[in-house]
Amino acid sequence: MAWFTFAAMESFPAPLAELQPGWVWLAGAGPGDPGLLTVQAWHALGQADVVVYDALVGDGILALAPAGCILESAGKRGGKPSPKQADISLRLIQLAQEGKRVLRLKGGDPFVFGRGGEEALALVRAGVPFRIVPGVSSGIGGLAYAGIPVTHREINSAVTFITGHDMTGDVPGGLDWAALARGAPVIVIYMALAHLRQIAELLLSHGRAPGEPVAIVCRASLPEQKVIESTLAACADDAVTQAVEPPCLVVVGEVVRLRAGLDWLGALAGRVLEPDPLGGRQGREVG
Amino acid sequence: MAWFTFAAMESFPAPLAELQPGWVWLAGAGPGDPGLLTVQAWHALGQADVVVYDALVGDGILALAPAGCILESAGKRGGKPSPKQADISLRLIQLAQEGKRVLRLKGGDPFVFGRGGEEALALVRAGVPFRIVPGVSSGIGGLAYAGIPVTHREINSAVTFITGHDMTGDVPGGLDWAALARGAPVIVIYMALAHLRQIAELLLSHGRAPGEPVAIVCRASLPEQKVIESTLAACADDAVTQAVEPPCLVVVGEVVRLRAGLDWLGALAGRVLEPDPLGGRQGREVG
Numbered sequence: 106m107a108w109f110t111f112a113a114m115e116s117f118p119a120p121l122a123e124l125q126p127g128w129v130w131l132a133g134a135g136p137g138d139p140g141l142l143t144v145q146a147w148h149a150l151g152q153a154d155v156v157v158y159d160a161l162v163g164d165g166i167l168a169l170a171p172a173g174c175i176l177e178s179a180g181k182r183g184g185k186p187s188p189k190q191a192d193i194s195l196r197l198i199q200l201a202q203e204g205k206r207v208l209r210l211k212g213g214d215p216f217v218f219g220r221g222g223e224e225a226l227a228l229v230r231a232g233v234p235f236r237i238v239p240g241v242s243s244g245i246g247g248l249a250y251a252g253i254p255v256t257h258r259e260i261n262s263a264v265t266f267i268t269g270h271d272m273t274g275d276v277p278g279g280l281d282w283a284a285l286a287r288g289a290p291v292i293v294i295y296m297a298l299a300h301l302r303q304i305a306e307l308l309l310s311h312g313r314a315p316g317e318p319v320a321i322v323c324r325a326s327l328p329e330q331k332v333i334e335s336t337l338a339a340c341a342d343d344a345v346t347q348a349v350e351p352p353c354l355v356v357v358g359e360v361v362r363l364r365a366g367l368d369w370l371g372a373l374a375g376r377v378l379e380p381d382p383l384g385g386r387q388g389r390e391v392g
Numbered sequence: 393m394a395w396f397t398f399a400a401m402e403s404f405p406a407p408l409a410e411l412q413p414g415w416v417w418l419a420g421a422g423p424g425d426p427g428l429l430t431v432q433a434w435h436a437l438g439q440a441d442v443v444v445y446d447a448l449v450g451d452g453i454l455a456l457a458p459a460g461c462i463l464e465s466a467g468k469r470g471g472k473p474s475p476k477q478a479d480i481s482l483r484l485i486q487l488a489q490e491g492k493r494v495l496r497l498k499g500g501d502p503f504v505f506g507r508g509g510e511e512a513l514a515l516v517r518a519g520v521p522f523r524i525v526p527g528v529s530s531g532i533g534g535l536a537y538a539g540i541p542v543t544h545r546e547i548n549s550a551v552t553f554i555t556g557h558d559m560t561g562d563v564p565g566g567l568d569w570a571a572l573a574r575g576a577p578v579i580v581i582y583m584a585l586a587h588l589r590q591i592a593e594l595l596l597s598h599g600r601a602p603g604e605p606v607a608i609v610c611r612a613s614l615p616e617q618k619v620i621e622s623t624l625a626a627c628a629d630d631a632v633t634q635a636v637e638p639p640c641l642v643v644v645g646e647v648v649r650l651r652a653g654l655d656w657l658g659a660l661a662g663r664v665l666e667p668d669p670l671g672g673r674q675g676r677e678v679g
Contacts, residue, residue, distance in 0.1 A: 117434070118456055119426035139406035140432030141526060143422070147404070147431055169405055214532050216541035223545065226653050230667040236656050239428060239533030241420075245501050246526030254503035256555070258510065262564035265576055267550040268543070277549035284574035288567075289552055366513050369523050380517040 117144055122236065124152040129197050129207040129228055131221045133214040133240015134162045136247035138326040139169060146210075146238050150174075153208035155200050157193070161212025161243075161352055163327060179209075190220060194227035201233040212352075213243040218268045218295050242266075244293040247325025247354055251332045252368030253361055255291055259383070260359045263289040269297040269304065269355075276300045276307070286311035291358035297321075298351045302341035308357065313337055318361035323353045330370070334361065359383075404431055409523065411439040416484050416494040416515055418508045420501040420527015421449045423534035425613040426456060433497075433525050437461075440495035442487050444480070448499025448530075448639055450614060466496075477507060481514035488520040499639075500530040505555045505582050529553075531580040534612025534641050538619045539655030540648055542578055546670070547646045550576040556584040556591065556642075563587045563594070573598035578645035584608075585638045589628035595644065600624055605648035610640045617657070621648065646670075 122145065124130055130149050135141035142150075147169065150156065155175045158167060167176055179193045188196075200207045215221030215237060228235045244266050245255055255264045265288060271277040285292065286308045294304060301321075309315060315338035323331040335343040337357060344353075366382035409432065411417055417436050422428035429437075434456065437443065442462045445454060454463055466480045475483075487494045502508030502524060515522045531553050532542055542551045552572060558564040572579065573595050581591060588608075596602060602625035610618045622630040624644060631640075653669035 117426075119452060121427050135430070136526075138432075139404075140408050140435070141430050143428050143430055143528065144434055145425075145427030148427070165406060214528070214536075216536050216543065217532055217551075218543050220545060222541040222543075222647075222650055222654060225656070226650075226667065226669070229653050229665045234659065236660075237536045237539075237654075239423075239528045239536045241430065241501070241526045241528055242532055245504055245529055249501075249503050249524045249526045252524075254509040256503065256505050256509075256553075258507060258559050262558050263552055263554040263567055263572060264504075265550055265552045266543075267576075271549050272545050280550055281574045284571045285550060285576070287571035288575035289554075289572070360509075363509055363513075366516050367509060367524075369512070372521065378516045380513065382513070 117148070121145055121148045124149045124206045124208065126204045126206050127201050127234070129201050129209055129233055129235045130238055131209045131211070131215045131225055131235060132238035133219070133242070134166050134210050134212055135241040136213060136243040136250070136326040137163050137165070137324065138250070139165045141241045141246055141326060142166065142169070143238065143240060146240060149208050149238060152206055154205040156208045156210050157197060157200070158210040159212055162210050165327070166210070190223060194224050197224060198228065198231040198233055201228070211240070214240045217242045217244070217266065243325055244295055244354055247322060248293065248356055250326040250330060250370055251320060251322045252364040252371065253320055253356055254363060254367065255293060255356070255360065257360050257363060261290040264291040264293065265289040266293045266295065268295045269300050276303050282307040283311040286313050291356065291360050294355040294357070296352070297355035298344060298349060298353045301344055301355060305337050305341050309337055313357070317357060318359060320356050320361045320364065321349055321353050322356070323349055325354055332364070334364065404435070408432055408435045411436045411493045411495065413491045413493050414488050414521065416488050416496055416520055416522045417525055418496045418498070418502045418512055418522060419525035420506070420529070421453050421497050421499055422528040423500060423530040423537070423613040424450050424452070424611065425537070426452045428528045428533055428613060429453065429456070430525065430527060433527060436495050436525060439493055441492040443495045443497050444484060444487070445497040446499055449497050452614070453497070477510060481511050484511060485515065485518040485520055488515070498527070501527045504529045504531070504553065530612055531582055531641055534609060535580065535643055537613040537617060537657055538607060538609045539651040539658065540607055540643055541650060541654065542580060542643070542647065544647050544650060548577040551578040551580065552576040553580045553582065555582045556587050563590050569594040570598040573600050578643065578647050581642040581644070583639070584642035585631060585636060585640045588631055588642060592624050592628050596624055600644070604644060605646060607643050607648045607651065608636055608640050609643070610636055610638070612641055619651070621651065
């Protein structure tokens with residue numbers, strides 16, 4: 106495809122931090138497209154002795170690691186259950202204490218539903234030095250690849266990000282769903298699929314409109330990205346009918362309508378974009 | 393400083409999109425540290441004929457543009473007032489129609505309080521092709537440089553991002569502040585300084601605790617970054633006393649306490665991190 110090349114890039118003309126032996130860097134890999142790695146994370150990938158990666162970090166990004174770099178999955182391994190969080194932290198500590206340069210690579214951003222803080226505190230307790238390398242959060246950058254902005258001035262001044270399950274694996278229990286439903290006009294749900302029906306019912310029972318637009322975005326920013334446009338009342342059924350599989354993001358709110366005008370990835374494949382996806386409300390000039 | 397080098401990086405071993413003549417790319421520059429640019433945005437910076445940048449894009453990032461690339465400010469120019477949004481959009485259209493490769497560079501992410509959707513729709517109406525290049529949002533990545541995660545499993549399953557002023561320049565009026573106050577345990581406010589007192593009072597009047605921790609993070613991720621730890625009751629006064637200047641992020645919530653353990657940037661400068669910043673609540677193992 107003529108739009109893409111393997112770029113011969115010049116030296117990055119600004120100082121970058123160096124990953125030192127005995128250190129752990131907790132880095133975000135972004136939503137999936139390798140081009141959304143930060144320059145700092147890519148630089149670290151070239152320096153790491155070991156990369157400990159999550160299930161959400163795709164092959165396209167792991168393929169960027171140079172020969173000789175050890176890739177170690179912290180996700181499910183060969184059908185075995187996921188290692189416990191404490192086991193992952195212990196492994197990071199062990200590798201650092203062996204003098205390795207350790208890159209802990211997570212999907213999205215390590216501090217957005219990524220347990221980065223927990224792992225970093227375990228490192229602090231063990232005396233292991235660390236750095237945080239933020240990444241593009243999937244709930245923002247992944248939705249951008251579906252042509253959906255999480256904020257739009259004429260729609261919302263606030264957006265709420267929620268994880269679809271809490272520490273126990275259930276729908277987050279400590280939350281005031283009535284308040285969440287009446288708060289931000291746009292709600293982005295990470296890891297939403299397992300409890301989508303329950304979450305949609307909670308939002309509906311607390312006053313969100315059945316016809317409110319919803320998008321389900323699967324494998325966001327990757328070539329196999331799939332976007333399902335639905336409504337709050339229908340989204341759980343649609344996810345079943347369309348045989349949606351995780352990982353998925355779900356976004357609830359009027360910003361979903363903007364996709365008709367902003368689906369730039371669709372436009373690359375020939376989709377004709379609508380110049381006025383909000384139906385006349387667009388175009389007010391305010392400053 | 394031994395920790396930083398000008399890295400001689402190899403070719404990026406994955407396909408990157410190419411910025412073509414007549415196109416506009418709306419890209420996020422991240423919170424400020426040039427290393428937080430995405431590889432795709434940096435690649436575009438090397439290809440652009442013109443970069444139209446916002447006031448929040450710092451010199452360190454603009455310095456990455458190659459010789460011959462025209463840098464054009466879309467912010468305040470020589471004391472003149474900011475150009476209207478419509479003028480910026482018209483300028484982007486004009487440059488694209490001249491056959492330029494146009495990079496519209498915004499602080500943070502273009503779809504998080506960045507007006508990216510508005511500019512993109514103006515391009516659609518003019519028939520100008522575009523692409524969105526997400527960036528690290530300042531409210532996530534900037535706070536990470538202050539050692540503050542926007543989520544932490546034992547504290548919050550939801551986080552709300554709010555802009556400190558709406559289209560009229562006032563505190564966002566259409567919002568249900570009572571619901572926002574009771575909704576997400578962590579609230580991140582962008583462009584918070586102008587109306588910080590009013591926002592803090594709104595949150596207090598709707599039940600948030602006066603002693604709730606607040607951090608004000610100015611010029612996040614840049615060498616001159618300044619962090620003020622305060623409380624909801626005291627933060628507006630502290631901003632005055634400490635002569636805080638924009639751009640600032642404000643974060644409200646218990647996650648601010650984690651900074652005592654996670655201030656990795658402070659640790660680089662000798663700060664001793666606390667292994668248990670939540671005072672014993674830390675360390676539960678859940679899976």
